[in-house]
C-alpha cells in the first residue's frame with residue numbers, strides 16, 4: 001500500500017490515496033499498525049481519501065488507537081493539498097467531505113510560491129452541551145467545574161465537528177497535560193470521550209496551548225482544538241476574535257468571524273515522505 005506521510009504544525013498522519021490504492025486491512029486496524037513507533041511508521045493516526053460525488057474527495061480520519069473521528073483540522077488542509085497535487089481537485093479551492101460535513105479549503109502560496117498553506121472554513125462552532133456532547137447543565141458549557149485526579153478545573157466545551165473541552169491555565173508548558181489529559185478525556189461528562197486543551201491567553205491576539213487528543217494522546221497540534229480554544233477564549237471574554245495560536249509544533253491563525261459565525265483556520269502543510277507499507281509482521 002503506497003502512502004504519504006504529512007504533518008500540519010507537527011500533527012502527523014499517514015495519508016492513503018483511496019482513489020487508486022486498496023487498504024490491506026480494515027482502516028481501524030491499519031491506523032493502529034501504521035501509527036506505532038518503531039514497528040510501524042509512527043504517526044498520530046491514519047487519513048484515507050476516497051472519491052465523493054458531492055466534493056473533490058472524502059476524508060476519513062482514524063486516531064492512533066483505531067477510533068474514527070468526525071473531523072481533523074490539520075488533516076483537512078493536508079488532504080486538500082494532496083487532492084490538488086494528485087489532480088483530483090482542479091484549481092486552488094478544494095472541497096473535502098468529512099464525517100462532520102463539507103469543508104472548503106483555499107490553498108495559499110508559501111514564501112516560495114508553492115500552494116502548501118490552507119485557509120479552511122471550519123463552519124460554526126456547536127455550543128449546546130447536548131450536541132457536543134457534554135453532560136453538563138445549561139444552554140452553554142462555559143467555565144464548568146469538572147473534577148478528576150483529585151482536583152477541580154473549569155472547562156468551556158465546544159464542538160468543531162468533534163468534542164473539545166478547554167481549560168485556561170497560567171503556563172501550559174509546565175502543566176501536567178499527560179497526567180490530567182487522559183482523566184478528563186474519559187470523564188463521565190463526556191459520553192463520547194473528549195479532546196482536552198490547556199491554554200493561556202498571552203495577549204488579546206495571542207494564545208499558547210497544548211492538547212491531549214482523544215484517541216491519540218498528546219500531539220504537537222490540533223486544528224479543531226485550536227479553533228475550540230479561540231471560541232472558548234472569546235466566550236470567556238479573554239481575547240479578540242482573531243488570534244495567532246502557538247502550539248508545540250507550530251503556529252495557526254484562527255478567526256471567529258462575527259459576520260457569518262464561521263471559524264476560519266489558516267496554517268501550513270508539509271510532506272515528510274512517500275513510501276510503500278509492507279506490514280511484514
Ligand SMILES: N[C@@H](CCC[C@H](N)C(=O)O)C(=O)O
Nearest residue numbers: 069072073074162222223224
Ligand atoms: N488532530 C485533529 C483532530 C483529530 C481527531 C481527534 N483526536 C478526535 O478524536 O476527535 C485536528 O487537527 O483537528
